[in-house]
Amino acid sequence: MNDGAWNTPVSPGDDSRRAAAPNGSGARPHDGTALVAEALRSRREQLAQRWADATPFRAVYVAGRDAAVGAAHRLVDALAEVAGSGHCADPSAPGFERVRPQLAEMLAERGAAGATAAQLGAEVAELRHALLALVRDHASHEGGDAGDAVVAAMELVGTLRLVAMETVLDRDAGIIARQRQEILDTATPVLRLWDGVLAVPLIGTLDSARSQVMTEALLEGIVEQRAEVAILDITGVPMVDTVVAQHLMRTATAVRLMGATCVLSGIRPQIAQTIAALGIDLGGIRTRSTLADALAWALRHIGAPAGG
Amino acid sequence: MLELDGVLLASVQTELTDATVVALQEDLLDRAAATGADGVVIDVSAVEIIDSYLARVLTEITLAVRMLAARTVVAGMRPAVAVTLVEMGLDLPEVETARSSAHALEMLARR
Amino acid sequence: MGGAPGAPTVLPIRSDGDLIRVRRAAREAAVRAGMSLAEQTRMITASSELARNALVHGGGGRVEISDVTRPGRRGVRMVFLDEGPGIPDVARALTDGFSTGTGLGLGLGGARRLVEEFRVDSRPGRGTTVTIVSWSRSPT
Numbered sequence: 333m334n335d336g337a338w339n340t341p342v343s344p345g346d347d348s349r350r351a352a353a354p355n356g357s358g359a360r361p362h363d364g365t366a367l368v369a370e371a372l373r374s375r376r377e378q379l380a381q382r383w384a385d386a387t388p389f390r391a392v393y394v395a396g397r398d399a400a401v402g403a404a405h406r407l408v409d410a411l412a413e414v415a416g417s418g419h420c421a422d423p424s425a426p427g428f429e430r431v432r433p434q435l436a437e438m439l440a441e442r443g444a445a446g447a448t449a450a451q452l453g454a455e456v457a458e459l460r461h462a463l464l465a466l467v468r469d470h471a472s473h474e475g476g477d478a479g480d481a482v483v484a485a486m487e488l489v490g491t492l493r494l495v496a497m498e499t500v501l502d503r504d505a506g507i508i509a510r511q512r513q514e515i516l517d518t519a520t521p522v523l524r525l526w527d528g529v530l531a532v533p534l535i536g537t538l539d540s541a542r543s544q545v546m547t548e549a550l551l552e553g554i555v556e557q558r559a560e561v562a563i564l565d566i567t568g569v570p571m572v573d574t575v576v577a578q579h580l581m582r583t584a585t586a587v588r589l590m591g592a593t594c595v596l597s598g599i600r601p602q603i604a605q606t607i608a609a610l611g612i613d614l615g616g617i618r619t620r621s622t623l624a625d626a627l628a629w630a631l632r633h634i635g636a637p638a639g640g
Numbered sequence: 641m642l643e644l645d646g647v648l649l650a651s652v653q654t655e656l657t658d659a660t661v662v663a664l665q666e667d668l669l670d671r672a673a674a675t676g677a678d679g680v681v682i683d684v685s686a687v688e689i690i691d692s693y694l695a696r697v698l699t700e701i702t703l704a705v706r707m708l709a710a711r712t713v714v715a716g717m718r719p720a721v722a723v724t725l726v727e728m729g730l731d732l733p734e735v736e737t738a739r740s741s742a743h744a745l746e747m748l749a750r751r
Numbered sequence: 752m753g754g755a756p757g758a759p760t761v762l763p764i765r766s767d768g769d770l771i772r773v774r775r776a777a778r779e780a781a782v783r784a785g786m787s788l789a790e791q792t793r794m795i796t797a798s799s800e801l802a803r804n805a806l807v808h809g810g811g812g813r814v815e816i817s818d819v820t821r822p823g824r825r826g827v828r829m830v831f832l833d834e835g836p837g838i839p840d841v842a843r844a845l846t847d848g849f850s851t852g853t854g855l856g857l858g859l860g861g862a863r864r865l866v867e868e869f870r871v872d873s874r875p876g877r878g879t880t881v882t883i884v885s886w887s888r889s890p891t
Contacts, residue, residue: 506823513889541888544723548789551719558739582726589722589732591715591739655774657767658803689774689792691799692861720792727793728861 364480368488369415371470371481372408380404382462387455392441403438407431411463411488420488428495436499449500456496460489520546522553529630530559531623535568543579547586554592561630562587565623567598577612584617593618593633597626641671647679647748648672649741654686661697669704679748680705683741685716695730702735711736713744759817764805764831773802773814777829780816784825786887794827794885797862801831801881804858809833809879819884826867826886834878841871 384400393400413427471478584594620626642649702712738744777798781791812833868884
């Protein structure tokens with residue numbers, strides 16, 4: 333881990349070395365990125381006041397302007413840290429990490445108010461106007477290259493926008509995963525038809541995620557209810573192909589490994605024909621044409637008193 | 641290992657090294673041969689995972705016990721274990737199963 | 752906590768007893784990732800298969816376990832490394848071979864079916880690295 337030691341005799345922190353890297357010859361005091369960092373630090377208050385009136389802050393911190401200014405301060409500080417580290421184009425720069433939660437909160441609020449992802453991106457990009465004006469002003473006072481500084485500032489805002497969009501995507505991915513799980517859970521009820529007899533009425537397509545959830549729920553049900561027979565009813569399944577058949581076979585096998593018996597019911601004539609035509613071997617699974625037939629078989633199997 | 645009415649009942653512990661599995665297999669077959677048991681029940685309700693090694697040993701025991709003219713029933717497999725075995729493609733076609741040891745003893749008594 | 756990003760837990764695979772320790776560590780990582788019991792069991796079973804492969808066919812090695820995240824989800828990565836003879840034909844080693852009994856077939860092929868991401872890097876004489884990743888179905 334000492335491969336970099338030869339060119340850093342005074343052993344400064346990692347940051348100073350990285351900041352120097354873009355120029356190769358070490359950080360000149362007034363290169364664009366350094367100028368932006370300086371501008372953000374020395375004119376922190378001025379920029380925060382301007383940003384507090386821009387949409388992302390004004391529309392979110394409605395309780396009072398102080399809160400908006402406070403939030404804007406945190407963003408200015410974060411960008412100053414990013415620019416100071418010389419990583420204007422890196423969305424994973426530590427400075428950005430500090431404001432991610434705040435950005436996520438702000439954008440979630442805007443999203444709840446009806447703003448689309450494209451609008452959110454545009455609103456974040458709007459912040460550049462105040463920043464660019466300030467950077468130009470600072471450069472002309474300090475005698476640096478305003479062009480370089482503006483390019484660096486544009487790059488910084490572009491990366492900020494990317495970070496903002498990432499927080500939106502992260503949130504959406506979380507919501508989608510949660511909703512998907514809820515749908516899976518509610519789409520596969522395990523019904524107790526009789527003492528010792530369970531049934532799962534399958535409706536719609538049976539993909540592997542759903543098949544997994546269904547199988548796990550059924551097996552847990554077998555344990556809880558001390559069930560001897562599990563009926564898989566496919567009356568509501570529009571199509572059985574080799575993949576679906578394989579899922580059904582696996583479920584039946586898992587039921588068998590638990591010491592219970594699986595019965596497949598609700599096989600309509602067309603589906604029976606498809607299964608035969610595809611050459612799928614459902615051997616090993618007991619089948620019945622209707623759920624009622626399957627239940628009748630189950631009751632005989634467990635020796636339940638004939639109820640009529 | 642218990643012996644009840646011509647049936648050997650072995651409970652498998654939670655965490656097994658491969659060496660323990662081999663010892664169990666040998667022990668079980670020795671006892672089955674020595675006692676002339678009609679049946680062997682292997683209770684796996686405490687077992688949290690069955691990998692291909694243990695699955696193979698369960699099949700081997702079943703086949704060996706069959707040669708001794710007796711039946712083997714694997715009892716009490718946990719749902720997560722059953723699902724995992726099936727997903728690995730290990731259907732244990734030779735192995736008889738029961739929901740619990742009590743269920744297994746009942747099955748063996750029936751015939 | 753040994754599961755911070757970039758700081759994997761490293762365990763040796765030198766003996767029968769190590770397999771148990773690998774399974775325990777796999778379980779702990781799976782629980783940290785919020786996996787359901789069935790998901791934990793898949794992960795632990797896969798780790799058991801691959802650790803045994805490293806021990807029996809690779810002459811021993813080690814495993815590196817890390818927590819991983821992606822938007823809305825948490826998971827576990829396990830990397831099994833050995834310096835054994837390597838696998839000359841990975842594709843063939845992955846096909847199931849219950850009948851042969853001693854082959855790699857079930858270990859590798861079975862483990863692959865239990866995880867979402869699976870990669871084998873093996874060069875004859877240079878050892879084998881198997882990387883698996885599994886994700887928790889329940890959102891963070």
